[in-house]
């Protein structure tokens with residue numbers, strides 16, 4: 001059974017976490033069958049792909065200089081190809097995810113405990129204050145939590161002054177369209193201003209998947225309220241001749257409006 005929207009889960013952090021933990025546990029295999037090659041999950045050093053438009057950290061450099069001495073934390077790392085890529089650059093990396101199923105998929109590629117993978121929720125980071133140079137997230141956690149302002153505050157807390165937070169999410173304007181890569185996905189059906197989450201349930205009505213929507217303004221306010229400085233919002237354009245489709249991300253839609261927003265933030269010195 002599927003329905004949207006569901007206003008009563010708007011502030012339900014524990015319920016969202018429980019639903020998404022079980023969703024990603026059970027979806028880990030199917031997710032990787034479809035996307036592992038694109039994400040570089042099974043390559044020796046991983047890969048850091050920010051979004052279905054194929055933006056790679058190796059070319060975009062959104063995180064700044066990464067190398068020996070850099071301490072990085074990835075939120076919602078899944079099977080951790082991005083964490084492994086950061087580790088291959090010499091960084092000390094912790095990858096964090098709510099789903100043991102997603103983390104387990106990455107374990108065969110972890111050598112000598114590097115990167116360190118931790119099962120935890122993004123709203124309560126098990127990391128000491130001011131110890132991290134870079135917090136990053138590629139479509140991990142932030143669209144799935146009920147309290148994204150708390151994630152921003154947590155990221156700000158663990159960052160050292162001058163450190164960076166960079167995260168990619170569905171572009172908020174996509175919320176108004178059906179998740180359809182074809183022509184039906186070009187028709188606005190939902191209010192951009194309705195922050196009620198999208199919830200899927202099982203036959204008993206128990207939530208099995210929860211995705212939360214915030215407007216661009218909400219996201220900016222969350223960042224600024226956490227004491228971070230917003231440096232850029234990257235809206236990747238669909239690359240010419242790029243035919244790879246990822247769920248609702250398609251060349252048809254990508255030619256008309258953005259699918260991804262990458263927020264680049266800094267903690268003031």
Ligand SMILES: C[S@@+](CC[C@H](N)C(=O)[O-])C[C@H]1O[C@@H](n2cnc3c(N)ncnc32)[C@H](O)[C@@H]1O
Nearest residue numbers: 024076077078097098099102121122140141144
């Ligand atoms: C779309 S996947 C992205 C995974 C990985 N970043 C990648 O690029 O393949 C979203 C990930 O966010 C994780 N996630 C969802 N809610 C979370 C939460 N509250 N805290 C931490 N991770 C969460 C999921 O378990 C899943 O691994």
